[in-house]
Amino acid sequence: MKPLNKTLMTSAAALVLVAGSAFAQDVSTDTEVTGDVATEGTTMNSDTSTSTDMEATGDDMTAGAEMDTETELESDIETAAEETGEAIENTAEDVADAAENTAEDIEQGAEELAADAENAAEEAGDEMEEMAADAEAEVDGEIDGEMSADASAMDSDLEAAADVEISSLIGVNVVSQDGNDVGEVDNFYMLDNKVWAVIGIGGFLGIGEHDVAIDLEHLAVNETSDEGEVTEFMITGYTEADLEAMEEFDSETATVIDSTSSLRAASGS
Numbered sequence: 001m002k003p004l005n006k007t008l009m010t011s012a013a014a015l016v017l018v019a020g021s022a023f024a025q026d027v028s029t030d031t032e033v034t035g036d037v038a039t040e041g042t043t044m045n046s047d048t049s050t051s052t053d054m055e056a057t058g059d060d061m062t063a064g065a066e067m068d069t070e071t072e073l074e075s076d077i078e079t080a081a082e083e084t085g086e087a088i089e090n091t092a093e094d095v096a097d098a099a100e101n102t103a104e105d106i107e108q109g110a111e112e113l114a115a116d117a118e119n120a121a122e123e124a125g126d127e128m129e130e131m132a133a134d135a136e137a138e139v140d141g142e143i144d145g146e147m148s149a150d151a152s153a154m155d156s157d158l159e160a161a162a163d164v165e166i167s168s169l170i171g172v173n174v175v176s177q178d179g180n181d182v183g184e185v186d187n188f189y190m191l192d193n194k195v196w197a198v199i200g201i202g203g204f205l206g207i208g209e210h211d212v213a214i215d216l217e218h219l220a221v222n223e224t225s226d227e228g229e230v231t232e233f234m235i236t237g238y239t240e241a242d243l244e245a246m247e248e249f250d251s252e253t254a255t256v257i258d259s260t261s262s263l264r265a266a267s268g269s
Contacts, residue, residue: 157220158263161230166266167259174199174233175222176240185233186211188266189254195266196254199235201243212246213254214238216263 161169172185183201186209190196197219200209214235222234235243257266 158216160221160224160228161233162264163262164230165260165262166257169230169263170259172230172233174235176238176243177234177236178240180240182235182240182243183209188257188263189213189251190257190266191254195257195263197233198249198251199243201246210244210246211249211251212243213249216267 166188170185170187173181174183174185176182183199186198186200188195188197191213195216196213197216198211199214200211202210218235218237220234220236221230221232223230223232225231
């Protein structure tokens with residue numbers, strides 16, 4: 001029994017030694033761990049302080065950046081507003097200038113149109129005056145032509161009697177187209193701006209005569225003397241029956257021509 005007890009005691013002592021060594025090791029380990037933990041805590045505190053400082057610095061930088069950005073934005077906005085105001089003002093001035101120029105152009109155009117219209121009216125008036133003058137001249141020419149034609153007709157048929165005093169033509173014998181005696185010249189009258197020869201048809205020595213008016217267009221010199229005096233007229237365009245059927249001439253409706261005048265002078269040719 002003694003060896004077993006000794007062995008147990010020996011084993012217990014060994015266990016105590018082992019346990020003591022282990023405890024010492026654990027204490028040492030705990031001390032190291034505690035030191036490490038302290039060190040780590042210090043490090044962590046240092047890191048936390050550094051992080052806090054960096055965070056504060058970041059906040060300061062962010063705030064500064066935001067302030068700078070706001071300042072720049074305000075400056076940009078103010079500059080843009082000024083530029084916009086200047087642009088609007090310039091645009092307004094340009095519009096005003098354009099409106100003024102347009103008004104001047106319109107006024108100038110209106111004045112030019114008025115001047116053109118006035119010139120056109122004057123030209124039209126001048127043209128109308130020229131046309132009126134031409135028309136008047138044409139009418140006058142036609143009248144002169146007709147008078148000339150009448151004068152020519154008188155000249156050709158009555159040339160021998162055209163410039164003779166009417167007093168020398170009164171009493172001259174008158175024959176028909178057939179050469180038959182029909183009467184004699186009683187006088188010359190002005191009727192409807194024309195010269196008419198009044199012929200006494202029929203009768204004897206003025207008794208029973210039938211006075212008729214014959215237009216000079218139907219009267220021609222038929223015979224003249226050697227001295228050029230008219231001795232006979234011929235009535236053209238009428239037969240003896242036509243002459244006898246004519247209405248009696250009324251001297252009250254016409255004006256007798258001065259006997260000292262001539263047929264040409266009385267006709268105005």
